Amino acid sequence: MSTAAAPIPRILYRPEEAAEALSLGRSTIYELMAEGTLRFVKRGRSRRIHHNELERFAASLTDQSH
Template sequence: MSTSTAPVAPLLYTPKEAAEALRMGRSTVYELMADGTLKYVMRGGSRRIRVADLETFVASLATAN
């Protein structure tokens, strides 16, 4: 009998993980955070991007065209 559990989807992404999810470069993600286009939270000295903020950013891309 296996006791494995389903993987938990992350709620916060590092900029590198967000870049991978968005299929963008890490530098681009940092630029988007710097100009306020992509929201993030600070946790200690680390920036983290909430899943909801990634989804909002992606939705804004569709309306920007």
């Protein structure tokens, strides 16, 4: 029997991880952060994006195929 612990849900994402989660390029994430569209926290040289911010951003996208 395995007693593996359940994975801890991720709260903060590095820009590269956020890019993967949103299926966007890394440079696009940095551009969105620079223009203020994607909010982030900065600690030293590290930038992290809260998972709620990723969900908010994704929900704000609209279908532009029409």
